[in-house]
Amino acid sequence: MAGRPNYPAELRRKNVRLALGVALIVVFMAITAIPFWKGLVALATGG
């Protein structure tokens, strides 16, 4: 790909690792949404 900087392999690994780490937050937030909200709404509405 034209002009993509060739980062050192070590840096590239480090970047991918951190990216995957952040992606974990994304997945966590998405899958906990349903049960978490059900419970919290029940609390807030007293229902």
Add this chain to the structure above:
Amino acid sequence: MTTATVAHDDHAHHGPPSGIKRWLFSTNHKDIGTMYLVFALIMLFLGGASAMVIRAELFMPGLQLVQPDLYNNLLTNHALIMIFGAVMPAAAGLANWMIPLMIGAPDMALPRMNNLSFWILPAAALMLILSFIVPFFPGGGSQINTGWTLYPPLSLQVGMSMDFLIFALHLLGISSVLASINIIVTIFNMRAPGLRMMQLPIFVWAWLVTAFLLVLVVPVLAAGITMLLFDRHFGTSFFIAAGGGDPVLFQHIFWFFGHPEVYILILPSLGVLASILPTFSRKPLFGHHSLIGAMIAIAALGMIVWAHHQYTVGMSLAAVQYFMLMTILISIPVGLIIFNYMMTMWRGAMTFETPMLFTVAIILMFSFGGLTGVMLAVVPADMQYHDSMFVVAHFHYVLLPGAVWGLFAGVFYWLPKWTGHMYDERLAKTFFWVHVVSFNITFFPQHFLGLAGMPRRIADYNIMFTEFNMISSVGAFFFGLSHLLFLYIIIKTVRGGEKAKARAWEHAEGLEWEVDSPPAHHTWTTPPKIKTA
């Protein structure tokens, strides 16, 4: 921090590849930044066009131009295009252009993912536009009438255009999550050696906080609209009372995303101001560390105040009190940012080039919007204001000054860096005045309309509201037209003009001013030397 000594592909000292390939396959943060900005500008005009129709319809009581269904469809479309199509991509464009330059990195950490983040956007925009026009085809179902909040049960009854919209939002969400991950990784891993986190410009910090907010709340919106989709097509009843579900659940999920979203929209712009203020006040920024703290505090508090949008749905007293107190608490860190910005100007040798004009206007008018926000945060008061034009006035006073003007200010501030040309100051100042004055003519009267009882999201109104609506609409037409001037200034600057120096503004500080204007296709391939304080 890793020393990113970049061994470059052998095609020594090349410019960009030519033609369409340069853009389609781009992994270059500057080119991708430019694409984001151009995309955002196109969306600004699309969203603006629907706003013009809305204000034309509201010019007089009665139905003149559009029927209520189409009105609601336009209104939904306007909000979503402006938020997801214009403001967020423009802020991402600034991030792409400026963050690597500001932190001394050769590019974003994950350049190919950067390409993907951008190129998802046109597809998402297409879906969004289709959600608007599909109902006009035979068998296309009903138009979207929910507004950008997509509340069920209404959103469960809309035809297939809602499915297009849900798909569009998923794509937009994926794009912003990928962009956020890239920004986070870039800021943590790609700084020039010796550049400590606490030394980073506030713009970079603002984007770091924004990126974390996005990563935390976009997946929740994605979950919410997926549940909508399931309720619509797969027989679930997350939000259907008859099936044991709860429509209010959706409101909680939506606003858990929606309130942080408003901070996502303003934080990058507030970060831009921190670059502009010292330059034109000729003084260092006041309270660098406390600004970082305030932004983190805003983000943290912003995640636990969502139900101030739902005071009227019948929550328990304890819940309502909690949300009211927390919401009002946010004005402390917001006030601190405003205070620091004013202290930066205090006794400075100020000049008022266009970016600075915008900055001063933002400080005045964003604060005003913040004040109406505190009014709305007070539960008994909000019982009256809720779903009225007062809310519309509030959020336009925070969103235009807070988000859009900050982006304009940033564009004028960095345009000389990007294009190598100075923009036409006289024209830009004309744009500023027409824009800001007509903005106030448009939205200031809406406060009174709301207080007098005019509801929002409605195509027709009682004749007692006529005068102020006429004023508002006339203001809106000038406001809309002013953007043509903006477009003209940009095109003119790209095509030529006075040469900009590397340090385009005499007093500007920051690594972005150490590279040429315009910068070479690749910058900081050898990282800059950081002066240690």
